[in-house]
Amino acid sequence: MLNQLREKVNAEFIRTGKRRRIQLVDATLRDAHQCLWATRMRTEHMLPMAERLDALGFHAIETVALVQFDASVLFLNQNPLERLRLLSERIRHTPLRAAVRSNMLRSFYPEPDDLSELYVERLVANGARDIVFLESLHCWDNLTTSIATAKRLGATTTIGLIYNLAPGYDAPFYAAKAREAIQRFDIDAFAFGDAGGSMTVEQVRSIVPAIKAVIGDRPLEVLTHCLNATGSLVALEAAVQGADRLLCSIDPLANGNAGPSAQMLARNLREIGFEVDFDDRAADEIGDYLTGIAEENGFPVGIPAEYDPAHFVTQYAGGAMSNLQSQLQLAGIADKLPVVLEEIARIRVELGSPVMATPFPAMIAAQAVMNVLSGERYKVVPDEVKKYVCGYFGALPLPVDPDVKDRVLANGSREIAMQPPLLAPRVPELRRRYPGLSDDELLLRAMYGDEKITGLLATVIDDTFSVRRPLSELIAGLARLPEQRHVHIAMAGFELRTH
Amino acid sequence: MNMTTLVDVSLSDGQTAVWGGAASTAMLLGTMNSLGHARLAAIEVLSPAVIAQCVSREENPLQRVAALRERANGTPLRATVNLLATHGYIDVLSGEALNTWLRLLARNGISEVVLIDPQLDFQRLDSAVQMALANGLSVIAALPYVDDHEHSDAHYSASAARLAQTGAQRIMLRDEAGLLHVDRLPGLLSALRDGLDGTPLDLHTRCHTGLGPQVALEAIRLGIDRLDAALPCVANGASTPALPLLVRSAALLELSLQAPDPDRIKEAEAQFAAVADQQGFPESQPWAFDLAPYEHQLPGEIAADAMQALRSRGRLADLFGFARECTRIRQELGNPPMLPPFAQAIARQALEHLDAEPRYATLQPALRRWLQGCYGPVDTSLTRLQQRIGAVATPCRPINLSTDDALAALICGCPALPPFQKLEYEIRTPEQALTQGLLQRWPGYTVLSVTGPGLSIHLEHSKG
Numbered sequence: 001m002l003n004q005l006r007e008k009v010n011a012e013f014i015r016t017g018k019r020r021r022i023q024l025v026d027a028t029l030r031d032a033h034q035c036l037w038a039t040r041m042r043t044e045h046m047l048p049m050a051e052r053l054d055a056l057g058f059h060a061i062e063t064v065a066l067v068q069f070d071a072s073v074l075f076l077n078q079n080p081l082e083r084l085r086l087l088s089e090r091i092r093h094t095p096l097r098a099a100v101r102s103n104m105l106r107s108f109y110p111e112p113d114d115l116s117e118l119y120v121e122r123l124v125a126n127g128a129r130d131i132v133f134l135e136s137l138h139c140w141d142n143l144t145t146s147i148a149t150a151k152r153l154g155a156t157t158t159i160g161l162i163y164n165l166a167p168g169y170d171a172p173f174y175a176a177k178a179r180e181a182i183q184r185f186d187i188d189a190f191a192f193g194d195a196g197g198s199m200t201v202e203q204v205r206s207i208v209p210a211i212k213a214v215i216g217d218r219p220l221e222v223l224t225h226c227l228n229a230t231g232s233l234v235a236l237e238a239a240v241q242g243a244d245r246l247l248c249s250i251d252p253l254a255n256g257n258a259g260p261s262a263q264m265l266a267r268n269l270r271e272i273g274f275e276v277d278f279d280d281r282a283a284d285e286i287g288d289y290l291t292g293i294a295e296e297n298g299f300p301v302g303i304p305a306e307y308d309p310a311h312f313v314t315q316y317a318g319g320a321m322s323n324l325q326s327q328l329q330l331a332g333i334a335d336k337l338p339v340v341l342e343e344i345a346r347i348r349v350e351l352g353s354p355v356m357a358t359p360f361p362a363m364i365a366a367q368a369v370m371n372v373l374s375g376e377r378y379k380v381v382p383d384e385v386k387k388y389v390c391g392y393f394g395a396l397p398l399p400v401d402p403d404v405k406d407r408v409l410a411n412g413s414r415e416i417a418m419q420p421p422l423l424a425p426r427v428p429e430l431r432r433r434y435p436g437l438s439d440d441e442l443l444l445r446a447m448y449g450d451e452k453i454t455g456l457l458a459t460v461i462d463d464t465f466s467v468r469r470p471l472s473e474l475i476a477g478l479a480r481l482p483e484q485r486h487v488h489i490a491m492a493g494f495e496l497r498t499h
Numbered sequence: 500m501n502m503t504t505l506v507d508v509s510l511s512d513g514q515t516a517v518w519g520g521a522a523s524t525a526m527l528l529g530t531m532n533s534l535g536h537a538r539l540a541a542i543e544v545l546s547p548a549v550i551a552q553c554v555s556r557e558e559n560p561l562q563r564v565a566a567l568r569e570r571a572n573g574t575p576l577r578a579t580v581n582l583l584a585t586h587g588y589i590d591v592l593s594g595e596a597l598n599t600w601l602r603l604l605a606r607n608g609i610s611e612v613v614l615i616d617p618q619l620d621f622q623r624l625d626s627a628v629q630m631a632l633a634n635g636l637s638v639i640a641a642l643p644y645v646d647d648h649e650h651s652d653a654h655y656s657a658s659a660a661r662l663a664q665t666g667a668q669r670i671m672l673r674d675e676a677g678l679l680h681v682d683r684l685p686g687l688l689s690a691l692r693d694g695l696d697g698t699p700l701d702l703h704t705r706c707h708t709g710l711g712p713q714v715a716l717e718a719i720r721l722g723i724d725r726l727d728a729a730l731p732c733v734a735n736g737a738s739t740p741a742l743p744l745l746v747r748s749a750a751l752l753e754l755s756l757q758a759p760d761p762d763r764i765k766e767a768e769a770q771f772a773a774v775a776d777q778q779g780f781p782e783s784q785p786w787a788f789d790l791a792p793y794e795h796q797l798p799g800e801i802a803a804d805a806m807q808a809l810r811s812r813g814r815l816a817d818l819f820g821f822a823r824e825c826t827r828i829r830q831e832l833g834n835p836p837m838l839p840p841f842a843q844a845i846a847r848q849a850l851e852h853l854d855a856e857p858r859y860a861t862l863q864p865a866l867r868r869w870l871q872g873c874y875g876p877v878d879t880s881l882t883r884l885q886q887r888i889g890a891v892a893t894p895c896r897p898i899n900l901s902t903d904d905a906l907a908a909l910i911c912g913c914p915a916l917p918p919f920q921k922l923e924y925e926i927r928t929p930e931q932a933l934t935q936g937l938l939q940r941w942p943g944y945t946v947l948s949v950t951g952p953g954l955s956i957h958l959e960h961s962k963g
Contacts (some may be wrong), residue, residue, distance in 0.1 A: 001680050001708075002793035003648065229709035232788035255787050263816065268790045280816040304787040306735055307712040309748045335858045403713050 002272070008240050017406035021244035021275040021387040023059035025097070025221060026264055028290070029087070030062035033256040035225070037299045043083040045293050048465040049286050050090035055260075056286075057277040058094050059168040060130050062089055064123075065099030070106065075450050077457045079144045081440045086459060088127020095156065098128035102135045102394070103142040106447045108359040110393065112423035113444065115147040124445050132191055134160040136355040138177050139183055140395030147185045148468055158221065161211065163194035163203070165312065166353035168398045171210035178214045189219040193247065194234075195357065197227030198311045201237045208241040214458045223247035225259050225287035229307035232260040236268055250283055252301035253290050261302075289465060324365050336372050343368035351388065352398035363388060378407035386412030391418045393497070501636075502757040503719045503749075504540035505742060506701075508729050508854045510567070510772060512541040513733030516705075516800045518780040520552035524563040525924035526571060526778070530730075535572035537763035540725055541611055544606070545578035547585050548800065550911050559918040559940070561607045566922055568608025574635070578604050582623055583874065585839040586912030587864055589751060589896060592872045596898045597627060598907045601634045613671055615641040617836035618874065621661050623632070628665040639701060640667035642691075643838060644669040646793055652690035659694035669699045669724070675798035676837065677705035679714045689719045701725040705739060707792040707802055709785050712740040712748070719745070719754045726736040732772040738805035745766070755764060773926045794822035796837045797846055805846045817853065822848040832869060840865040859884055859948065898944040925937040 033041035040452075053061055058458070064072075064080050072080040081276045088096055101108045105119060114490035119496065120131060127250055131150040138161070150157050159181045161174050174192065192211055193199075212220055224231040224246070232255075235246050237281075248254065251261035268279040294301050328334045347364050363384040368413045370380040389400055389408045393429040409418065430446050435446070444453045478487055478496075490495045502660050510530070514522045532544055543562060544567045552820070553560040564833055568576055580600070582592050592600070605610065608802075614627050624640060640662040642655065650689075662777045674690065679687075691700055702723045704714050727739050734741035743764060749756035774780070797805055804913040810813050826843050835841035844863035852858045860869075862884070870877060870884065871891045879885060900906050908916045927935065937958060941947045 001646070001679070001682070002790045003646075004682070005790070143814055218538060225789075229713070229785060229788060233708075233710070238792075251787075262787055264787060267819055271794070284813070284816060304785045306710055306741065306744060306785045307709060308744065309713075310714060314753060364760060489624065497948050498948075 003300075004352065005240055007271040014271065018275065019275050020244075021277070022112070022144075022243075022269050023219075024057070024265060024278055024340070025245050025247045026053060026056075026061040026094075026249060026262065027247050027259055028053070028061075028101070028249040028253050028262075028286075030065060030068060030097075031247070032253040032258045032302075035259075036066075036302055037297075039067055040075065040297075040299065041293075042076055043072075043078050043086060043459045044462065047086060047459075048092060048291055048463050050087055051463075052282060052286055052465065054091040054094050054251075054282055056279050058262075058303040060095045060097045061087075061091060062097045062099070062247075063128065064133075065134075066101045066105065067237040069447065072443050073255050073452055078457060079440075079461060081122055081444070081454050081457060084123065084126040084128060086461070090463070095129040095455060096127050097130040097132055098123040099132045099134060100135075100143070100146045100150075100454075102139075103146070110142065110423060112412050112425050114209045114425040114427040115443075116146045117437060118427055118443050119147045120146045120152065120155075123438055124150065124153040124155050126440070128155065130156040130158060132158040134162065135394070136162060136357045136360065137394045138397050139191065140164070140177075140180060142348040142394045144175065144184075147306060148227065148421045149186060151185070155184065157190040158191050159185070161192040162355050162357070163192065163199045164353065165196075165198045165351065165353045168353060171206045173397075174207050175210040175214045178211050182215065182218070187218070189224060189245075190215055190443060191247070192238075192243075193221075193223030195225060195239070195423055196311070197231050197305075199224060199226040199234055200312065201234055202239045204234055205241055208243055212242040212343075218442065220485035221245035221247060225257065225378060226255045226302070229305055231255075231305075232264060235260045237271070239269060240272070240275060250286050250290060252287055255304045256300075258302050258464075274379055286489065292466075295331075300478075309461065323362070327365075328369070331369075333373070339372050340365070340368050343371050348373070350401040350404040352396045352400050354388075354397070359384065360388075378404060378411055381408050381412040383413050383416055386409065386416045387420075390416065390418055391419060501724060502721055502755045503720070504725050504757045505745070505759060506541045506543060507534055507537075507539050507725045507729065507742060508543040508703075508739055509733045509767075510730040511546045511549050511579070511913055512727070512799060513729030513738050515546070515548045515552070516598045516738035516779075517733040517736060518775065521546055521778065522774065522778055523556060523924070524553070524566055524920075525922040526560050527563070527775045528924065529773070529900060530741040530767050530928065531567045531570040531579055533763045533770060534769035535570050537574075537759040537767065539574055540757075540803070541575040541577045542611075543577040543579065543727070544565075545576075545609065546690045547579070547581045551586065554911055554913045554917070558644070559917045559919055560911060560923075561603060561916065562919045563575070564604065564607040565570055575610040576608055577613065577617060578609045579613040579638075579641075580604075580627075580697070582614065582616040582620075582627060582841055583908070584912070585843075587840070587868070588807055588900060588909055588912050590868065591623070591648050592910060593626065594898070596900075596906050596910060598634070600629045600910050601631050601636060603903060603907055605634045605636050605826050607803065609636065611637040611639060612640050613639045613673075615643070615673065615838070616666070617643060617841070619643065619836075619840035620657060620875075621665065624662065624667075627666050628667050631668060632883040638667045639669040639671045640665055640915060641671050641703075643836060644672055644674040644676075645698060645837070646683075646796065651684050655687060656694035659691045659698075659700075660696070663695050663698040664677070667698070669701055670695055671701040671703055671725075672702040674702070676712075676792055676796045677707035677711055677795065678793055678801065679704050679709075680710055681717045682712055684714060684717050685721060688718065688723070696698060696914075696947050699724040702709060702729070703727040703739065703798055705737060706735045708790075709735075709788045711735070712744055715740045715745055716740050716748055716752065716754065719749055719756050722755075730768045731905060732775050732783050733770060735783055737786075737799050738783070769928070774924075777932065787914075789818070791818045791822045791875065795849075795937060798838055798842050801843045801846050802841075804843075808850055808922075812854075814853070818869060821853055824852050828852070829868075830882060830899070831880050832866060835866075835869050835874070835878045841869060 016367040016446055030044050037044050064082050069080045072078045103116050106113050135142055143275055178190055220243050224235045246265055248260045248262040248265050249258055251263050253262035263280050263283050266276050266280050269276045329335055347367050366382040367385050371377045374380050386408055389405055430442050510527050545564055558662035584592055612631050616624050619857045628638050642658055659670055702718045704711050728745055729739045731741040746758045827846050828848050844865035848863045867888055941958045949956040
């Protein structure tokens with residue numbers, strides 16, 4: 001395999017006369033801890049490694065998306081915009097990236113344009129220089145305002161093309177969506193990727209060249225996840241097929257549910273003949289630091305996953321599956337799970353195979369349970385399904401089955417209008433309500449309410465980069481004490497006594 | 500198309516690759532009780548690595564075979580026999596020594612042997628196969644897989660055809676470095692089938708790149724006759740794919756696989772995992788994908804040891820530097836096969852070169868004997884080194900021992916085979932283990948106190 005990959009890269013070198021440079025984009029501070037640490041990396045964990053991350057050679061460093069906003073405010077009592085600003089004060093060379101999720105903010109419902117605009121403004125004002133736009137339905141209408149805002153503020157714009165294991169999501173589909181983004185927004189760069197680890201080498205061989213053919217010199221980034229054993233190989237193959245950048249994270253905050261390891265990609269890309277600017281050894285030092293944080297906080301590190309073809313058969317993610325199982329159990333119909341799963345697969349195709357990202361898995365599961373329980377398909381229609389069919393979330397990527405659409409519209413709640421209502425601006429009202437507040441705080445209060453934002457804690461600034469392991473250091477220290485010394489240490493969940 | 504059947508290698512390659520061969524004979528017996536009833540095509544119990552592990556613990560490898568046979572419930576037991584010895588006391592295992600060893604294996608309960616000649620010397624294999632057949636053994640001839648331009652489909656097809664002519668009942672494609680991948684497999688298996696003309700074809704692959712299970716499933720789809728796999732606690736990484744994953748996935752993908760008894764496999768896994776837990780053996784973990792195995796091509800546990808050596812030196816960033824050094828050494832020596840006894844020596848030599856210059860300041864014994872022509876004429880670029888170490892008087896050392904016991908000891912690499920031992924092993928509950936540990940230690944302490952959630956033990960010597 002090594003030889004075949006070398007030959008392909010060398011053939012390109014002979015054809016073009018130059019060695020292609022592959023850029024790495026860092027996801028350690030964003031996606032990697034979202035996948036492995038339930039997004040619980042604190043700003044205090046990030047600051048000491050920020051300058052070292054800046055020096056590694058990454059093309060960009062991802063910082064916050066809405067999941068980081070939620071986790072930071074709701075669970076860590078930290079201000080995500082302050083995090084972005086503190087990072088930007090330390091990461092002076094590598095562009096920081098922040099993400100926009102459709103026209104949504106905290107909830108999974110569309111927000112008015114003025115709030116989307118304010119969100120992008122605050123990301124840029126706090127240091128983001130590259131904004132990535134993710135839209136599960138690939139409905140670019142939902143991104144018009146936020147892309148225009150990013151362009152107005154001079155940020156680089158990167159649009160996501162989300163891989164979907166479903167009929168119709170093929171090379172022509174992604175090529176068409178890329179072409180549309182160029183024509184409508186003159187978008188700067190593209191990120192094609194896969195959140196569920198189900199993308200295969202064959203699909204990359206077909207889709208990546210098709211996107212590259214459309215986007216020309218605009219850079220294409222590819223992101224994969226390693227829920228299956230093939231995630232890293234798929235990333236390497238993507239580079240061979242024409243991708244310019246790969247998303248990755250510092251090992252050991254890589255693999256498993258996260259993406260490929262930066263160190264592994266750097267050495268393997270070089271080995272097959274690409275140019276890569278990346279300081280592998282300095283990355284290993286950050287890896288040691290991350291191991292220390294993991295040990296100190298009881299967080300897991302990434303464990304490479306076993307190859308499992310089940311990933312390529314179902315698109316129903318693990319978390320959604322366990323939710324569904326417990327809901328069926330509560331309803332006393334746990335035995336219906338196989339029928340419900342079959343129904344989920346059928347409904348998904350009938351509804352135009354949306355990417356199985358929140359809120360769509362729950363919506364489809366609700367319809368499946370209704371269909372199984374009522375005995376007649378689409379006799380009972382959850383409100384979300386009618387809203388989806390009526391375009392409340394945006395235009396659908398593939399048409400809904402006409403018969404199904406008729407039944408949904410006929411049997412769904414009459415209170416849901418066929419035409420989605422226009423969303424009234426919210427910012428003027430917020431300014432009236434919070435006179436004199438900074439825009440950062442205004443935005444956060446609009447998203448999370450007064451109580452949470454008033455209770456946020458200030459970040460403790462300490463840039464000392466050290467791999468601390470308090471427990472092992474304590475035990476090592478005790479071992480150096482004279483033998484007759486008696487020590488008794490007690491704390492929650494831990495007691496140590498020597499005699 | 501015949502259904503693929505499974506052979507379990509947990510007790511040999513599995514525990515060698517994942518636990519460093521730390522399982523004693525007594526620790527295997529409970530697991531064999533379950534495996535023996537699982538309707539597997541065969542169970543591998545012995546290999547040169549297992550023999551070395553037994554000898555190092557003063558266990559008799561033939562006692563292991565006999566004890567496992569008693570619990571195998573009639574399932575065929577398999578041994579791998581490498582015609583090139585790994586311990587350095589002899590070079591080539593042939594003639595009466597090999598015949599005696601095969602006879603002893605058969606007598607103690609082995610019914611199938613995998614004959615491996617790393618140099619693929621067909622004449623040597625002709626004779627070895629005939630001896631094994633004469634001793635009543637079923638013979639599987641190994642065809643080692645190498646990933647390079649020289650080893651084309653045509654080479655494999657011709658080699659398979661020639662191996663079938665030896666009289667072996669089955670041919671096994673052995674991918675001990677885990678280099679096969681799904682792009683390579685269809686053409687390769689088709690070429691092998693063309694050469695084999697109906698002789699059954701088995702596959703042994705490893706998981707160094709994490710792709711082993713994918714390769715194994717593709718092989719089932721392509722109609723491989725038998726496949727090696729291991730219990731999950733000793734699968735993946737430098738080991739073979741996990742057996743339950745293959746069974747589950749084959750069902751999902753509607754592949755033609757004869758599944759063993761799932762309850763017995765579950766029992767065996769629970770038993771073996773409990774041994775690991777009690778003994779503190781390492782947990783099995785899949786390895787992350789990396790292309791480096793294609794460069795160094797180190798087999799099984801030798802790759803695992805090399806990775807560990809680099810990790811402990813803090814030099815994982817030099818993985819390809821190490822891998823290229825393995826390739827360079829191999830080329831300089833005149834391409835010895837990347838299998839024991841040469842692979843480990845090449846890995847060690849490469850690590851020495853990585854640690855300190857000058858290169859070849861010292862030389863691994865197996866490489867020295869290779870350069871001295873003990874395994875045949877050598878086409879090496881290291882002529883000055885060759886001159887420095889000098890020649891040996893008799894390149895292929897004769898074996899002049901008369902008794903079976905003496906021959907067996909020599910083949911196992913020890914002065915005399917260790918005596919049979921009483922085989923006892925008990926899985927203890929955590930509470931039993933804790934109590935026993937405390938009672939063993941407390942005479943050395945004035946006070947011993949253990950506190951945990953829902954647990955408080957305080958031992959104190961009473962006065963007087």
